[in-house]
Amino acid sequence: MSRVRVCRKPNCNKLISFEQSNPYCSEHAGLYHKRNPFAKQQRKQNYSMYNKYKRDKEANAFYHSKQWRTVSNHIKREAYFTCQCCGHTYDKTGYLVVDHIIPRRVDKRKQSDEDNLWVLCKRCHYWKGELENRIYQSQSLVVNMDTSKKWDRGKMTEWILKHEHK
Known part of the structure; x- marks a missing residue:
């Protein structure tokens, strides 16, 4: 056998x-994605430009810290390198993102809280960013904290999957 x-x-x-x-x-064969051989170089250039010109310095330092790399790798391993929103899995690095459910800019106290982190593929992470742009429009930290209590993981997953498959 x-x-x-x-x-x-x-x-x-x-x-x-x-x-x-x-x-x-x-x-379920359609959930598997093979890697583009040139993707790593393109991703590296885009990421470098984002870090240099768009991301604030404090966030950049946090996302390049040993603490974040350790927590991020742990979360990905626990999720079996599978997107916790759509279920896609990836066998190479760079396709999965460890994302803050309540964004770091809204509540920095939860930046390393494993209950506030989940693994998303790049596509779901894009849609999560679109959702954040819609729901966290206020400049008030108090208003954003209240908003974050209304959007749990299940509600976000539902919204992302609805918009991803339009």
Whole structure:
């Protein structure tokens, strides 16, 4: 008998061949994305420009700290390198982002709180950013704190998936 493994989709227990490069069964095969060989270089250039010209210095220092790298890697491993919104998984670095549910700019006390972090693919992270731009329009920290209590992980996931598949 050949070696088998379980489909990577949460709650799917279908068996697939161990040698199969796609970690999903035939029903969920569309969730797997292969890597673009030139993506790393492009991503590195875009990220560098963002850090240099758009991100504030304090946030840049935080996101490049050893503490953040440790927490971020831990969260990704716990999520099995799978987007906690749409369920896509990625086998290479750079496609997943550890995101703050309540943004760091709204509540810095939760910047390293694991309950305030989740793993998103780049696409879901884009839509999460669009949602944040809509709901955190106030300059008032108090208003933004109140707003953050209305948007939990489930509500955000629902909004992201609705807008992502229009």
